Amino acid sequence: MKFSDRITRLQPAATRVVSERAADMRRQGRDVLSLSTGEPDFVSPPSVMRAAQDALDAGKTFYTPAAGVVELRAAIAAYYKSRFDLDYTPSEVMVGAGGKPLLYEACLALLNPGDEAILIAPAFVSYYEQVRLCDATPVVIQTDPATLDFSLDDIRAAITPRSRLIMLNAPNNPSGRIYSDDLVVGLCKLAMEHDLTIINDEIYERIVFDGRTYRNPLNLCPEAREHVLHINGASKSYAMTGWRIGFAIGPAALIKKMTMLQGHNTSGASSIAQWAALGGLENGQDEVDRMADSFQARKDLITRRLDDMPLLRYIKPEGAFYIFADARATFGKRYGEIQITDDISFCEALLEGAEVATIPGSAFLQPGFFRMSFATSEAVITEAMDRMQRFLTELE
Structure with missing residues (x-):
């Protein structure tokens, strides 16, 4: 079968690739926390x-x-x-x-x-x-x-x-x-x-x-x-x-x-x-406002935790439900056998070492950064930040 040039050069959406890899790891019994998917964890309003x-x-x-x-x-x-x-x-x-x-x-x-x-x-x-x-x-x-x-x-x-x-x-x-x-x-x-x-x-x-x-x-x-x-x-x-x-x-x-x-x-x-x-x-406008208030609380939580993280700098979000953080200070460091050389290897090391799934900034045309979604529960955010902090302190 011969495919068209346009489909041959098409690249898969990195957000889906990471989410699916995290799901595969969960099926293998690993306790992966996902900060990768841009999807609210709320059920649709009544x-x-x-x-x-x-x-x-x-x-x-x-x-x-x-x-x-x-x-x-x-x-x-x-x-x-x-x-x-x-x-x-x-x-x-x-x-x-x-x-x-x-x-x-x-x-x-x-x-x-x-x-x-x-x-x-x-x-x-x-x-x-x-x-x-x-x-x-x-x-x-x-x-x-x-x-x-x-x-x-x-x-x-x-x-x-x-x-x-x-x-x-x-x-x-x-x-x-x-x-x-x-x-x-x-x-x-x-x-x-x-x-x-x-x-x-x-x-x-x-x-x-x-x-x-x-x-x-x-x-x-x-x-x-x-x-x-x-x-x-x-x-x-x-x-x-x-x-x-x-x-x-x-x-x-x-x-x-x-x-x-x-x-x-x-x-x-x-x-x-x-x-x-x-x-x-x-x-449903009142319900939309209530969900927005919840995202505000989650944003406050994750940014408080990130303020204390070594090696990371983040851009304070004004909207949406993402943190875009600069990981370039980790380049040249190692986690176990993984050498961190760019945002992609950083996210791979974070997934393997801390079982936290995030998206490399290269997927968004901004190498050196990575994206975290806080469209998840405060309990998941807290545990993910605990793991990330341990991961960063263990880099060599």
């Missing part, structure tokens, strides 16, 4: 469950419009009005089977072979591969390792006649950064100046810490409306990862093209999952 059961009882098991049921699209538009004071109609909203398919459909709708997409490191693991699947070129903008902020001058210098889009993700996965208003406004102005589209991945916008407020780019630069596509969804804030429901909100012409692609691909998201998400949007 409002979601009730809406799904009501939809099943009503027999709503048929195909939906490719863009999603109009009631859910209207509720998403209403949410963007109440949350960000942005006016969208259901024709400017579509629902997909998670955020990833919508990101990919946006790339397919905007990129020709040979075009360029600007990615800001550290970046979500799938951006790079999705751009390459479109036979386009990812252009990676490196950030300041001390702050993980990008430079507008670097973005400007990277723009060429082949540039078509910029990926913006805040709160950022893996760093938890929320970029300054000045940086976001500057990015919007560059998009308008060069006729680029900003794909604004704000899937973590409800999970913010320490009194911070996440602001949508169009709150800061409303004149960029025709240059911004928002990607959001139910997975993270509503603890609905397995339901696979994402939202895309943006210019009607782009939404129409993406809907056409979806019609030829998945035909649309699960009908029952869509009605479940509608229940969450309409009746």
Whole structure:
């Protein structure tokens, strides 16, 4: 069998690879603690469950419009009005089977072979591969390792006649950064100046810490409306990862093209999952806030512990549920037979030596760092930090 060039060069998502390896070790009887998966440990809220059961009882098991049921699209538009004071109609909203398919459909709708997409490191693991699947070129903008902020001058210098889009993700996965208003406004102005589209991945916008407020780019630069596509969804804030429901909100012409692609691909998201998400949007906001409060407590716990860790420096997260830590001070050290030379060997040594699973920063285009998820219980976090501290003190 001969495979296509694009599938041959595709790399598996590192987040899944590590999670599956940790699961294999558990099956072998090893007590592995996972800080690798970006998935809340909460069960979906009662409002979601009730809406799904009501939809099943009503027999709503048929195909939906490719863009999603109009009631859910209207509720998403209403949410963007109440949350960000942005006016969208259901024709400017579509629902997909998670955020990833919508990101990919946006790339397919905007990129020709040979075009360029600007990615800001550290970046979500799938951006790079999705751009390459479109036979386009990812252009990676490196950030300041001390702050993980990008430079507008670097973005400007990277723009060429082949540039078509910029990926913006805040709160950022893996760093938890929320970029300054000045940086976001500057990015919007560059998009308008060069006729680029900003794909604004704000899937973590409800999970913010320490009194911070996440602001949508169009709150800061409303004149960029025709240059911004928002990607959001139910997975993270509503603890609905397995339901696979994402939202895309943006210019009607782009939404129409993406809907056409979806019609030829998945035909649309699960009908029952869509009605479940509608229940969450309409009746689950208090539950979302309670889960966000729990993430705040977990963030406080893990950062207190990391403050006392030798050899590590971390970027304080402002949102999402990740810690992105700098492991470069461990390079050149050993744990048993494992020589630590980079972020990948560091994570391997941590997994083998302390049975704690994390993700190398290289997967996010930021070598030298590693990502820990605190979307797990405080008991797991505490035990994982105990193990990590012992591991670090035992390095030679």
